[in-house]
Amino acid sequence: MGFIIKLLLTGVAVVLASYILPGVHIDTFLTALILAIVLALLNAVVRPILVILTIPVTIVTLGLFLLVINALIILLADYLVAGFSVDGFIWALIFSLVLSVINAILDMIF
Template sequence: MKLIIKWLCSAAALLAVAYLYSGVVVTSFTGALVAAAVLGALNTVVRPILVLLTLPVTLVTVGLFLFVINALMFWAAASLVSGLSVSGFGAALIGSLIYSVLQLAIEFVLERLFFNQ
């Protein structure tokens, strides 16, 4: 049940990103659902590998390179899903930052209100 609620909230967060920033376009809620699933899969499978491979660069930049990795995951999801469109790498960077902040808020609310009883 928790996974489904997080998935729906992630899709809503993608719609909010598209509403807040014009560089990201989501065509429909169905497209947002698919994009949220793809983004979750990429962040689960590909992101840890990229973090490990780019560890020296991440250490030199004091962790700031992780923003680039997040943007790449967001951009990759947009290229794989037809319902999500990103106008460029800068838009992917800003979109991933907004999405990350919204995901933090979702995690906080879900843990505090629904799953911490």
């Protein structure tokens, strides 16, 4: 039950972030929920592989390369989910930061 609530909160966060950022476009709330599921799957499967493969770069950049990995996952989700689009790498990076902040705020509230 907690996973479903987390997905709903992430869907709300995606919609809020798309309203805030002009470079991120999402069609419907259903698309936001699908995006939340895809992001959860990508973060569970692809992200650990990328983190392990980029450990030297992450150490040299003192962890800042993890932001690049987050942006790449957002761009991959853009490719996979119809109805969701990001206008470029910088918008994906900003979207991942805004999405993290909104998710943290919603987690504190609920």
